[in-house]
Amino acid sequence: MTTERNECVARRQSGRRAQGELENEVLTALRSASQPVTAAYVHQRVGRGLAYTTVITTLTRLQAKGAVERQRAGRAFEWTAVADEAGLAALRMRRLLDAETDREGVLARFVTALLPDDGQLLRGLLARTDEAEG
Known part of the structure; x- marks a missing residue:
């Protein structure tokens, strides 16, 4: 059994995603949209049992990392990806290096x-x- 398959089986058994997986799913949902989207849009695409607040928290963390931007749209925010998965990994690497x-x-x-x-x-x-x- 491959390592990737082992991780998928373990995740299904534990109900948890691998580290960074939710952030990647959120970025994928944002990049697939043709325009800025709401957290509700993202939640519909990656929700699968997640609390709406978890999606908001993930978007906020991605914003703090510089991977997404938000703009006010009425009473809500609309979100846009500014980094792809490779960009997010590079941001993580840079943050780790900066901490040393x-x-x-x-x-x-x-x-x-x-x-x-x-x-x-x-x-x-x-x-x-x-x-x-x-």
Whole structure:
């Protein structure tokens, strides 16, 4: 049985989503909309037994992370995604790095732990960034 399948089975048994899964589902619902949407819209798409307040809390946390924006629409808010799943993961990584006092140590450990293909990908991305800045 694959790890992903094990996680799905465990989640069904416990009734809990994996860490970050709800945020990703909320972002997916927002990105699939052609315009800003209400929390009720998001709740209809990802609710499946969730309290409406859980959706509001998730949207608020995503806003604090810079992944979504909201604008007043009458008495409610309308929400828009400004980050995709990769952007949200990058925000999480940046927040973790910013919380550490030894940035160099953390980055060095991260880079040395990369798989060879990921290391090559990172070098290519850094080279492109250097070219764009230079």
